[in-house]
Amino acid sequence: MAKFEEGLLYSESHEYIRVEGEYGYIGISDYAQHALGNVVYVDMPDVDDDVTAGEEFGAVESVKAASDLFSPVSGTVVEVNEALEDTPELLNEDAFANWIIKVQLSDKAELDNLMDAKAYQAFCEKE
Amino acid sequence: MEKKTCLYDRHVALGALMSPFGGFIMPIQYTNITDEHNAVRQHCGVFDVSHMGEVRITGPDAERYVQHIFTNDVSQAPVGQIYYGMMLYPNGGTVDDLLVYKMGENDFFLVINAANIDKDVAWMKEHTEGFDINLDHQSDYYGQLAVQGPEAESVVEEVLGLACKELKFYTAKVVGDIIVSRTGYTGEDGFEIYGSHEYIQQAWDKLIESGRCKPCGLGCRDTLRFEVGLPLYGDELSADISPVMAGLSMFCKLDKPEFIGKEALAEQKANGVAQKLVGIELADKAIPRHGYPVLNEAGEAIGEVTTGYHCLSVDKSVCMALVKTEYAKLDTPLQVQIRKKVFPGTVVKKKFYDKHYKK
Structure with missing residues (x-):
């Protein structure tokens, strides 16, 4: 059973963002992790790359297929989770503890377009 | 449906x-x-x-018919022997790869790929003229x-x-x-x-x-x-990929009197082919997938990935790819484009893990 952590915001493409001040930690939801199966590779952007809300910034690969990652917000990458380079399976172990990129937000108003945990859970149940 | x-x-x-x-x-x-x-x-x-899919071929001309549509040579086969090979178009492109079981004298059991059943059976039926056989589609x-x-x-x-x-x-x-x-x-x-x-x-x-x-x-x-380097029709073999290009010539017996596609294969063997199937090992863990471009060191597109994985039995990202023949030599440095990034790799043997058959 997938977990839906409170306090995060979620996108329809199954990324979450944990906002702390002007920064946001972006990862994939537990629901997405379940759907993907064993994660074997995470394709991450570089620090200082710009990301745009709704646009692809990397990919998560299971044995079988690659799934693009879409940024829930616009901004600049300030950190990538380097642990995922060698141990991508951390996403299966705890998708919420293991964020993928940390972004400096350029437009906080974009957060209004995202779902809270309750709305996201309802969205997943319909899928 | x-x-x-x-x-x-x-x-x-x-x-x-x-x-x-x-x-x-x-x-x-x-x-x-x-x-x-x-x-x-x-x-x-x-x-x-x-x-x-399964097709049974019987009748007085069954062996002669199988010899006509199939690249491998079943003429000396004892009953119970199985052969791997292909059915080819006259231009050498592959209709399908299949197993042929010799069940008896003039009695053969052909096992074909699911995705090709309709195409294969139609192809077989088109080529029965002049052969006294019974073709029973048993899928x-x-x-x-x-x-x-x-x-x-x-x-x-x-x-x-x-x-x-x-x-x-x-x-x-x-x-x-x-x-x-x-x-x-x-x-x-x-x-x-x-x-x-x-x-x-x-x-x-x-x-x-x-x-x-x-x-x-x-x-x-x-x-x-x-x-273990086994091909899948649609990836490593297709109407555009001949067994010679895929490195499967050993299953095509050019010393047979005739089979459909023989002249084209003989020409390919004699004059070479423009593209060949190779193995590529990447230095990184990124995963090459079907259809991703293969580039030379100068960044020019010279081929395409046919199948790729992060290998489960050996901890490496590898793929099979169809590349221009001049880049098919072992140890040739190549690159694979994976989404926006380009990853360096090297041409290696297509077998990434050893088979463990009991012979």
Whole structure:
């Protein structure tokens, strides 16, 4: 059973963002992790790359297929989770503890377009 | 609308992830691809491969007909022998790759890919003129199981009660209404069993209930066959990819008097081909997938990935790719474009993991 952590915001493409001040930690939801199966590779952007809300910034690969990652917000990458380079399976172990990129937000108003945990859970149940 | 195999309800009951493949709705995985892959490499797995097609060719000209449409040479075959080879278009492109079982004198059992059943049967029927044969399309009658892995022999003997210890690699025998062969598509020892839907259902239930055999989906069937360099029609062979390009000339006997596509293959062998299938090993863990561009060191596109994985039996990202022949030599440095990035790699042998057949 997938977990839906409170306090995060979620996108329809199954990324979450944990906002702390002007920064946001972006990862994939537990629901997405379940759907993907064993994660074997995470394709991450570089620090200082710009990301745009709704646009692809990397990919998560299971044995079988690659799934693009879409940024829930616009901004600049300030950190990538380097642990995922060698141990991508951390996403299966705890998708919420293991964020993928940390972004400096350029437009906080974009957060209004995202779902809270309750709305996201309802969205997943319909899928 | 996809067809269902005779084991469809059992797959659903086991909670398999079901997905369309070759015109059928097939199990991709039951638990996860990695566990199922390892079960076959280390112990034993069972696959529902009832989607595969079967055609029986009999009649006074059956051997001459098979020799005409098939690249390998069945003329000296003892009864029970099995041959791998292709059916070709006159230009050398591949109609399908298949197994031919010699069941008796002028009696052959052909096993073809699910996705190509309609095309293959039409192709076979188009080429029967001048041959006194009976072509019986039996795909709807037969179900098929593949029991694969180092423990397959004891599982088939003890759980299914089929004596198979004496069966040699690439031979078959008939037991009542069923056909058992020492064949497979995983690089491990194993057996393929063809029978009525009722028999296949009972055999599946026994194998699963025994606990000695893990149900395995098509996901790991692909990772297993890929690692040992076995081609999949649609990836490594196609109407545009001849067996010479794919490195499968050894299954095309140019010393036979004739077969469809022979002249084209002889020409390709003599003058070379523009593209060849190679293996590429990447330095990084990024995963090359079907259709990704292959580049030379200058960044020019020189080919395309046919299949790629992060190998499960060896911790490496590897792929098979069709590249311009001048880049096909071992140790040639190449690059693969994966999404926006380009990753360096090297041409290696197409076999990323050694087969463990029992011959």
